[in-house]
Amino acid sequence: MIDLANPVVVAAGCGGTGRELDALGALDGIGAFTTRSLTLNARTGGPVPRFAETPSGLVHSTGLPGPGLEIFLATELPWLVARGMRVVVSVTGASVAEHAEVARRLAQAPGVRGIEVDLAVPDARAHGLLDVREPFHAANVVAAVVREAQDLPVLAKVRSDVLRVAESARVVTDAGAVAVVVGGPQAAALPDGRPAGLSGPAVLPLALRCVTEVRAALPGVPVVGCGGITTTADARSFLDAGAVAVQVGAALLHDPTTAARIAADLAGGPS
Amino acid sequence: MAAPRARRDRVAGDAGVKSPFHTTGEVLASKRVGAFQHLTVVAPGVAERFRPGTFVAVSVDGTRLARRALWIHGVRPVGGHGPALQLVVEPVGPGTRWLAERPVGTRLEVTGPLGRAFALPKEPVATLLVGEGYAAAPLFPLAERLRERGCQVNLLLAAPDERRLLSALEARRSARAATVVTADGSVGRRGSVADVVAGVLAQSAAEVVYAAGPVPTLHAVAAAAEQAGAWSQTAVEQPLACGTGLCHGCPLPVVGEDGVARVVRACTEGPVVRGDRVRWAELAGARPAHGEPA
Ligand SMILES: Cc1cc2nc3c(=O)[nH]c(=O)nc-3n(C[C@H](O)[C@H](O)[C@H](O)COP(=O)(O)OP(=O)(O)OC[C@H]3O[C@@H](n4cnc5c(N)ncnc54)[C@H](O)[C@@H]3O)c2cc1C
Ligand SMILES: Cc1cc2nc3c(=O)[nH]c(=O)nc-3n(C[C@H](O)[C@H](O)[C@H](O)COP(=O)(O)O)c2cc1C
Ligand code: FES
Numbered sequence: 193m194i195d196l197a198n199p200v201v202v203a204a205g206c207g208g209t210g211r212e213l214d215a216l217g218a219l220d221g222i223g224a225f226t227t228r229s230l231t232l233n234a235r236t237g238g239p240v241p242r243f244a245e246t247p248s249g250l251v252h253s254t255g256l257p258g259p260g261l262e263i264f265l266a267t268e269l270p271w272l273v274a275r276g277m278r279v280v281v282s283v284t285g286a287s288v289a290e291h292a293e294v295a296r297r298l299a300q301a302p303g304v305r306g307i308e309v310d311l312a313v314p315d316a317r318a319h320g321l322l323d324v325r326e327p328f329h330a331a332n333v334v335a336a337v338v339r340e341a342q343d344l345p346v347l348a349k350v351r352s353d354v355l356r357v358a359e360s361a362r363v364v365t366d367a368g369a370v371a372v373v374v375g376g377p378q379a380a381a382l383p384d385g386r387p388a389g390l391s392g393p394a395v396l397p398l399a400l401r402c403v404t405e406v407r408a409a410l411p412g413v414p415v416v417g418c419g420g421i422t423t424t425a426d427a428r429s430f431l432d433a434g435a436v437a438v439q440v441g442a443a444l445l446h447d448p449t450t451a452a453r454i455a456a457d458l459a460g461g462p463s
Numbered sequence: 464m465a466a467p468r469a470r471r472d473r474v475a476g477d478a479g480v481k482s483p484f485h486t487t488g489e490v491l492a493s494k495r496v497g498a499f500q501h502l503t504v505v506a507p508g509v510a511e512r513f514r515p516g517t518f519v520a521v522s523v524d525g526t527r528l529a530r531r532a533l534w535i536h537g538v539r540p541v542g543g544h545g546p547a548l549q550l551v552v553e554p555v556g557p558g559t560r561w562l563a564e565r566p567v568g569t570r571l572e573v574t575g576p577l578g579r580a581f582a583l584p585k586e587p588v589a590t591l592l593v594g595e596g597y598a599a600a601p602l603f604p605l606a607e608r609l610r611e612r613g614c615q616v617n618l619l620l621a622a623p624d625e626r627r628l629l630s631a632l633e634a635r636r637s638a639r640a641a642t643v644v645t646a647d648g649s650v651g652r653r654g655s656v657a658d659v660v661a662g663v664l665a666q667s668a669a670e671v672v673y674a675a676g677p678v679p680t681l682h683a684v685a686a687a688a689e690q691a692g693a694w695s696q697t698a699v700e701q702p703l704a705c706g707t708g709l710c711h712g713c714p715l716p717v718v719g720e721d722g723v724a725r726v727v728r729a730c731t732e733g734p735v736v737r738g739d740r741v742r743w744a745e746l747a748g749a750r751p752a753h754g755e756p757a
């Protein structure tokens with residue numbers, strides 16, 4: 193997979209451009225930085241309100257705003273690389289062809305360490321993105337990305353549906369993904385009924401269960417655990433369940449230093 | 464989520480550093496004035512970096528993930544603690560009520576100062592500062608900086624009623640001219656900013672207008688400034704989830720320097736933006752479609 197100096201990774205869409213965390217000293221010691229899910233062309237994102245609070249959770253539907261791949265490659269990526277970050281670029285799109293085109297261009301971009309295919313967008317259809325519901329759809333997308341990615345490792349972030357997560361993980365690794373990211377947002381709705389994702393501590397037990405399901409079914413597949421991690425103890429639960437790394441997402445919105453703190457704790461050795 | 468923990472704080476107070484700071488602060492004082500709770504919070508490293516127009520993001524109530532944004536009303540040295548933040552809270556919902564009820568000694572997770580500050584004029588020109596409700600908070604330290612530069616300061620303060628009028632007394636002391644309007648007429652003239660801003664602007668002959676308040680108020684001020692040929696800076700409040708630029712939850716539709724329509728993050732590319740750059744009609748309710756250029 194990707195060689196990480198520390199198992200703590202910034203989750204997609206929760207770390208801004210990287211500069212905002214760095215200004216707070218909050219990238220120090222981080223294993224890798226995952227970008228927000230990028231599309232070929234720029235997107236303004238969805239309507240407001242884009243989030244709602246729920247006890248121990250955040251319901252969100254940003255509509256994946258982003259600068260488009262070219263501007264990302266010209267402005268955001270060089271800074272991250274110069275900063276010494278291991279960069280994993282998350283990708284999404286409206287079609288299999290768009291995913292493939294983005295992967296083709298990323299394969300030429302200096303400094304990218306890996307591609308993470310976001311197959312877990314909980315509000316994809318509402319935002320005009322490919323709705324990857326069935327495992328065989330996911331396999332198609334992953335195969336197309338792997339074909340274009342050349343030597344770049346491809347990770348697949350699968351839907352965190354406890355009953356089907358092991359099957360999803362199997363088909364995407366059969367399609368060429370070197371690892372799976374397990375435990376993204378749960379499909380949810382904003383108070384006005386618009387489709388959205390639910391993240392934060394509320395989803396941790398579900399994410400942990402997803403990790404154990406995949407580990408049991410596919411002991412040879414590296415799993416990156418993600419979902420509701422806010423403390424070092426949370427991260428250890430995922431690592432103890434067999435995850436090779438963990439991603440920290442929504443907790444950064446609450447305390448931007450969370451990932452750096454957990455990374456430092458883990459680097460300090462077992463306790 | 465708010466459990467005390469060891470943190471590798473960077474050295475506080477390195478002068479000139481503009482980047483924000485994340486730290487555990489402490490409520491030193493809490494005082495009710497009208498409808499507002501005035502908090503004094505010591506937050507080492509944050510106060511030193513303050514410029515008028517910036518804000519802090521604070522964590523509230525254990526299980527709440529989103530942060531609450533508060534303008535920095537001022538920075539005041541407190542014996543034995545160094546510079547402390549002055550904050551003004553209007554309790555309107557669970558988070559702001561929680562903050563307003565905190566006893567002295569409560570520890571608070573604070574990140575700041577965040578966002579773009581008010582830009583100061585290079586020349587000593589006449590200025591008009593327009594503030595409504597608690598949002599007038601950043602205008603008081605701004606008035607001080609402007610006077611230091613030899614700028615003439617005129618104030619227009621507005622509120623629904625007297626209880627939500629911020630420091631009218633202090634305003635009268637610190638400005639050359641202060642106009643007060645309230646919706647119910649309980650103090651000053653009865654009316655709204657939109658009713659009086661053009662007249663006040665003409666009287667003050669201000670070349671630069673600063674405004675902080677609800678979106679319709681900012682829109683009225685920006686329009687009046689444009690009409691009068693004045694330059695305006697508006698401090699825009701949008702619902703924020705993080706306040707630190709991480710989540711893209713706070714879209715602000717603007718027109719860039721290059722004339723191209725964009726959506727930026729209110730917390731990071733704002734909150735202070737040029738009034739003639741904001742696409743006010745879209746901010747007021749119309750929803751931008753997905754797919755157009757960011
Ligand atoms: C830059 C900025 C500066 C501000 N300064 C002050 C200040 O000095 N004093 C003060 O009393 N209030 C200020 N506000 C508004 C204040 O942040 C909100 O009233 C507060 O977040 C509401 O939280 P709540 O839990 O009490 O209410 P709720 O309405 O229940 O809030 C629920 C959620 O919506 C968000 N939210 C709701 N309304 C707003 C809003 N107007 N702005 C931002 N987020 C919102 C909250 O963060 C929270 O996630 C400021 C807002 C911004 C953007
Ligand atoms: C505001 C927000 C934006 C997100 N954007 C993305 C994204 O662009 N791509 C993606 O794969 N996941 C995205 N996610 C999901 C997170 O990466 C993560 O998988 C999920 O939130 C669960 O982990 P957490 O509870 O630690 O946040 C987003 C989450 C949030 C809260
Ligand atoms: S509130 Fe999160 S980016 Fe502005």
